[in-house]
Amino acid sequence: MSKLKYVTDVFLDDFKTNFKSKYLPLYMKGDKEKIREIFSNSENVLESSFEFEYEELVLESVDSDASIKNIQIIWESLRGLSITEA
Incomplete structure (x- = not known):
């Protein structure tokens, strides 16, 4: 974490x-x-x-769907943040 x-x-x-x-x-x-x-x-x-599980982001040069995948990675990692913390 x-x-x-x-x-x-x-x-x-x-x-x-x-x-x-x-x-x-x-x-x-x-x-x-x-x-x-x-x-x-x-x-x-x-x-x-606040602790979260770090996961590397995906490069667009590696995957054309990197933007969508990165949004999902960030959402999953940080979804426990309150509105104030975000």
């Missing part, structure tokens, strides 16, 4: 406000290490008490 993780309101605000100048360059350069560092920082990401 995995615990659901989510970003803090402060980080989300910063991410939205400064995306073009601060975060987009990391994605454009493909700097996966820096992106992982940002999303591993405990000041940015919190862990919920």
